[in-house]
Amino acid sequence: MHLRQPSIDHGVRSFIWAVVFFLFLxxxxxxxxxxxxxxxxxxxxxxxxxxxxxxxxGT
Structure with a gap:
């Protein structure tokens, strides 16, 4: 049995990147x-x- 990460929508992933960079900046x-x-x-x-x-x- 192979455990893998759940699928995350591309829009959610993009939003997370944006929030992280917003806070950093x-x-x-x-x-x-x-x-x-x-x-x-x-x-x-x-x-x-x-x-x-x-x-x-993004990918």
């Missing part, structure tokens, strides 16, 4: 002194673009 920008509002907007836009990229081109 947001906290990284705040850590280096960028204001929270600017860091949030840049991380939000970047997270959305990462979501689209992984959704369309």
């Amino acid at each position: 947001y906290f990284g920008a705040v850590a280096i002194g960028v204001t929270r509002g600017t860091a949030f907007l840049v991380a939000l836009v970047s997270g959305f673009l990462i979501f689209l990229f992984v959704r369309t081109r």
Whole structure:
């Protein structure tokens, strides 16, 4: 009997990538002194673009 991981929808996987990178970019920008509002907007836009990229081109 071979145990394997359950199948995860590609959209869910793309969303997880986007959330991880959003948090990484947001906290990284705040850590280096960028204001929270600017860091949030840049991380939000970047997270959305990462979501689209992984959704369309990821495996």
